[in-house]
Amino acid sequence: MSTLNGGGLMAQTLARLGVKHVFALHGGHLDAFLVAAVDEDIALIDTRHEATCGHAADGYARVTGGQIGVAVITAGPGFTNGLTPMASAYLDAIPTLFFAGAPPLRETETNPLQGGFDQVAMAAPVCKWAHRITHVERIPDLIEKAVRIATTGRPGPVFLEVPIDVMFAPSKPLMLPVEDARGIARLRAPAPSAAAVSDMLSVLQAAERPVIIAGGGTILSPASEPLRRFAEQSGIPVVANGRAHGVLPPDHPNNCGGVDAVGVAAMSGTLPDVVVLAGARQGLFTGGRSGGVISPQATLIQIDTDANELGRLQTPAIPVIADCAETFDALVRAADGALWPDYTAWRGALQGARGAVNGLFEDAAPQSRPGLIHPYHAAKAAMEALDPATAIVCDGGEAVSWATMHLRVPAPGRFMANGYLGCLGVGPGMAIGAAIADPERPVAVVMGDGAVGFNIQEFDTMVRHGLPILTMVFNNSCWGMSQHGQDLVFGPNRRSAVALGDTNYDQVAQGFGADGERIDKFEDIAPAVEAAQKSGKPVCLNIMTDADVAHPVTANMIGDINAEGEIPIPYYENIPL
DSSP, rough: OSOOOOOOOOOEEOOOOOOOOEEEEEOOOHHHHHHHHHHHEEEEEEEESSHHHHHHHHHHHHHEEEEEEEEESSSSSHHHHHHHHHHHHHHHHHOEEEEEEEEEGGGGTTTTOSSOOEEEHHHHSSSSSSEEEEGGGGGGHHHHHHHHHSSSSOOEEEEEEHHHHHSBBBOOOOOOOOOOSSSHHHHHHHHOOHHHHHHHHHHTTSSSSSSEEEEEHHTTTTTTTHHHHHHHHHEEEEEEOOOOOTTTTTTTTEEEEHHHHHEEEEEEEETOOOEEEESSSGGGGGGGTOOOOSOSEEEEEEEOOOOGGGGGSSSSSEEEEEHHHHHHHHHHHHTTTTOOOHHHHHHHHHHHHHHTTTGGTOOOOOOOOTBBBOHHHHHHHHHHHSSOOOOEEEESSHHHHHHHTTTOOSSSEEEOOOOTTTTTTOOHHHHHHHHHOOOOOEEEEEHHHHTTTTTTGGHHHHTTTTTOEEEEEEEOOBOHHHHHHHHHOOOOOOOSOOBOOOOHHHHHHHTTTEEEOOOOOOOHHHHHHHHHHHHHHEEEEEEOOOOOOOOOHHHHHOOOOOTTTTEOOOOOOOOOO
16 A cells, blocks of 8 residues: 555654654554554554553653653454543543544444444543544644643543544545644643742741642653752652652652651641642542641642642632643742741651551561561562662552552652552553653562452563563452451451452463562562562562551541441441431
8 A cells, every 4th residue: 555544644643743652452443554653663562452552651651751642442342441541541630642443434323343332422521632533634633633632731631533444545635734743842831920929939938837749740740850949949848649759859858758648747736737739639649528638727729730620629728720840940930049947847747757657567577477478568578679760550459558658769750550540450551651661760560469460461562572560469369458448347257259369470470471470488579579670571479468467548448437427438438327
């Protein structure tokens, strides 16, 4: 086929817009693009499940600081498999571009293969924009529009359906040609007004216990560097929600860990009097309506590009509709030479709270029982043995909580987890995206044995593409958070649908061509982690942990089971009677 067709136009346009990697899974609807991508030097990373394509595009966007992640999937079941990563990227505000094939336009209402339903209508509720391309000459300008929508304002996924007769159609004179990405690059992120900067500084300089809560908006701006400068200039401590670990270096004196440090300090009566939400949303990852992180008495400053997020649970005293990087740049300039209170004691209180939960388990025996390792010590040994430069992906329930107690994230965007959708199985895809985006940095995945079952076939993808990703499965032969939650709510001996088998996930990985090892002794963890990262191959470490040890996060998620006049339910506020 010597004539340029729709698939060739897709490939040319993506290349001109700076796309170098596309995550894909083959389908005949896509062949015109897949073949043309090779000619445009676009690397195709083909996975074994469409959900992994989407999660990989998501991970790629995070690691690159907001460059567009692209996933190309086939029609029908390929598309429906891709809905989950679309929803995840939508809730986490990640700039991703999803393409899906479709039956020919001319065969609408003929019961064709993989047709008969409206893919665009299904994608629309979980995308910033969803559109069906109906004419080959519109492919370039509609792709450029999609990338612009995905990467500006509140980032998020966009979806383009390309029917097969459009994909294979010969190119016609373009209506709106696209030359390169300069038009998108010239779009400046919104900056705060001078009045907003002045108001913020006035409130912060008068504060006794201010704290900056960094969220995903600081990673995608990216705002790490101006945030660091402002934190050093002012002395204000910084904590990160689950989206922003790594926004400051792990040993930075202003880095006070996760949001939970604020909650723990509040339990002892030390509450922030000013809270700056920087690209972080009110809700799940900032204490919800409890007031344990953002006290109703605190003065709230909220910085977000999306006005819809301002005041979701508490009205900010100073709402700032602006980009985080632009805002901290402006604060640094405006505060040049300003005098600030001494926040040393306040930072120390947060630093002390940061590790308070660890004290509950430090004295526990690392080897809980013969053949089973205490999960706290398993996580500590594994995380401490990692190369300090490692990008970390966490996927699961309690396994994630055990691992994050020992996080040392080396750089912005190098920590990823399940996010607002709470979707299990994201780990392999995000790790693949991270490894492609930054091939010089090692990548490790921590997964529960429940989570690993969703996309275990991606060991094949890691092997075929030569991605030396370390996967550590915390195997307690159950859905740990679910099992412990049932025990709390219903009492012992009432468990239902929470048991898993004692599976040799290491042998499964070996079957796909990766290396694998089963570990049931505490002292074997660190040497195995170090050897795996030196091997240059994908490796699965199947670490046997004790299911009888529950992480405190589960009890926190259940809430007060003895509250009068309330019915406790998992994950949400109790139901009042």
